[in-house]
Amino acid sequence: MSKIKETSTNFANKTALSDECPEVYTANLIGGQWALVICSWLLQGKLRFSELKKLLPNITERMLTLQLRRLEANHIVKRTVYAEVPPRVEYELTPIGYDLKPVIKELEKWGEKHKNL
Amino acid sequence: MSKIKETSTNFANKTALSDECPEVYTANLIGGQWALVICSWLLQGKLRFSELKKLLPNITERMLTLQLRRLEANHIVKRTVYAEVPPRVEYELTPIGYDLKPVIKELEKWGEKHKNL
DNA sequence: GACATTACTTACATTTCTTATAGTACCGCA
């Protein structure tokens, strides 16, 4: 999760596919190690940074920050900062984010059904 | 797409999440640059290796092979080899693979709806 | 004044994913 090289073949391929296939577009947004789990939790209501950290025991703060920023940039989550000390920041899904519910539900259903191998 | 290091934190995190969250499990299977598009095409019927290659103009043969093998290992696609020369190999979705249809449909729907940004 | 708390940031290391390039076996056909 560093800056992407916009001249790479990889980048070109990714954007081309994303442009042509809406399903790939969506997959790219909720892809990444943690984005999907974060959305799953947020579907149940808003959460603070520290609460998310507790729910995802192995995530590093760096990763949590990066993923949240990415989701925010894609208008999937909304970030609200309260000017307090110590700071308090709350994250919640936007309407667009909530729209992911059926997507996540289907992913979940398929997973439950076929996880056994 | 090389051998994964089973001692890495990354690997541990991924498998743990995959185990706990069926939605992540599913996402990991159809994740990767090309797996989802391949499935999308195969939803419409069986295809040969060379046909897939034509449909995905920028994929390298290596990537196509790797992804197909992975999908095969996960029982999502079935591979049929015809003992001819030149060789002919056909790929089609298994019933489990076809079960992905609603998942892909939802991904697609969300993408179409929100692609505009 | 030292310390704790929260939500980060920064620099760097490691792992994983993707691309590039070349090569293989098979056989029929010219």
Added chain:
DNA sequence: TGCGGTACTATAAGAAATGTAAGTAATGTC
């Protein structure tokens, strides 16, 4: 004998994602 077509494999290198470790600001409490 050499060429073409198919579906690969091998090796290397490049890019991207993830992890590790440390540090920061602000302020209220001890």
